[in-house]
Amino acid sequence: MIAITGANGNLGKATISFLLKKTAPANIVAVVRDAAKAQDLADAGIQVRVADYNDPASLRKAFENADKVLQISTASYGEPAMREEGNVVQAAKDQGVKHIVYTSTLTPGEDVHFLAARTCNNTERAIKASGMDYTIFRNSMYLETIPLFIGSAMEDGQVYYPAGAGKVSFVFRPDIAEALANVLTSEGHQNNVYNITGSEAYSFGDIADLLRSEKAMDAAYFDIPADAYRAELVKFEMPESEIDFYLSMAHSIKAAEFSRTDDMLERLLERPRLGIREFIRSI
Ligand SMILES: NC(=O)c1ccc[n+]([C@@H]2O[C@H](COP(=O)([O-])OP(=O)(O)OC[C@H]3O[C@@H](n4cnc5c(N)ncnc54)[C@H](OP(=O)(O)O)[C@@H]3O)[C@@H](O)[C@H]2O)c1
Structure with missing residues (x-):
């Protein structure tokens, strides 16, 4: 049996939808925090088990008889x-x-x-030290985060973000989900680490160019100071830890931590991945 954590989340749900094309629902366990939100999965014949990452006993119960676990990274911080x-x-x-x-x-x-x-680094180490076979998907930023990054630019084309000329190899979340389902239902991925990226990396200036070419918007990118970005986040009354998290993301992009590209995703999919141009056209 294959247990999927975060099964009510975007990536978990999408992975299950691809798994259902490859294996019987009885082979899938959806691990969720709120079973009421997973009624569609239960209706499809999938076992729904309730567990919280903060509750080890619930996790052990959720993984009973599972040969494989897809561990979706947490949404918490620090x-x-x-x-x-x-x-x-x-x-x-x-x-x-x-x-x-x-x-x-x-x-x-x-x-x-x-x-x-830093959390992922810690978890990768724990996984490697555990003695279990592992496959690590080192995912780049989702294409789906672009509208969140650029905010009101979806209306007025003005992109304000403190990432300099830093580039991101954005990747389509459903493509990751399909590749995860392929790995979970095939042999030969033991003890591998895969860089899961788009085919090219794009800066926020490039995104403004794409808004111009693909959406006919009068778009421009403004590389604002990090302090100005922080001041904007403060206006949303976010907790300090969340503000630090978002700032760290901008610094990370500027420092090219999301710029690497790799063709592994296409090899896992055995088809081309969705590109940024197509994605921008669709939003
Ligand atoms: N590469 C990127 O661009 C990017 C962007 C965003 C996030 N991420 C990371 O990738 C993960 C998957 O992405 P996603 O789009 O599927 O995110 P998502 O839609 O926010 O889903 C996250 C899932 O994790 C579950 N979860 C969070 N805390 C939990 C806890 N304490 N115990 C049990 N389950 C918990 C959530 O459960 P509930 O449904 O009950 O809330 C949710 O199902 C995220 O969690 C985050 O670590 C990556």
């Missing part, structure tokens, strides 16, 4: 994120899971700018 992800790895190990597949980020490291990448 120390809680490290603890939650460690709990998932430990529970999988305790339950004798043979193979864990983990959604990491493109440049994990102890001292990298992106705060989530």
Whole structure:
């Protein structure tokens, strides 16, 4: 059986939809926090089990009889994120899971700018030390985050972001989901680390150019100071930890932590991936 954590989230749900094309629903366990939100999965014949990354006992129960676990990285920040992800790895190990597949980020490291990448680094280490077979997807930024990054630019074309000329190898989330489903239902991916990226990397200036060419918008990119960006985030009354997280993302992009490209995704999909031009046209 294959257990999918974060099964009510975007990537988890999409992965399950691709898994259903490759295996029977009875082989899939959807691990969720809120079973009421997973009624569609239960109706499809998938076992829904409730667990929280903060509750090791619930995780162990959720992974009962699972040979493989897809560990979707947490949405938490900082120390809680490290603890939650460690709990998932430990529970999988305790339950004798043979193979864990983990959604990491493109440049994990102890001292990298992106705060989530420090968590991912910690989790990758725990997975490698666990003795389970593993496959690590080091995902670049989703194409779907572009509208979130550029905010009101979707209306007026004015892109304000403190990323300099830093480039991102944006990748389409459903393409990642399909590749995850392929890996979870085939052999030969044990103890591999895959960089999952778009075919090219684009700066926010390039995105403004694409808004001009693909959406006929009068677009421009303004590389604003990080302090000005912070001041904007403060207006949204975000907790300080969340503000630090978003700032770390901008610094990370500027420092080229999301710029690498790799053709692994196309090899896993055995077809071309969706490109940024097509995506921008669709939004
Ligand atoms: N590469 C990128 O551009 C990018 C962008 C955003 C996020 N991410 C990372 O990739 C992950 C998957 O992306 P996504 O689009 O699927 O994100 P998403 O839609 O926010 O889904 C995250 C999932 O994680 C679950 N989760 C969070 N905290 C949990 C906890 N304490 N216990 C159990 N489950 C928990 C959520 O459960 P609920 O449904 O109950 O809330 C949700 O199902 C994210 O969690 C984040 O780490 C990557």
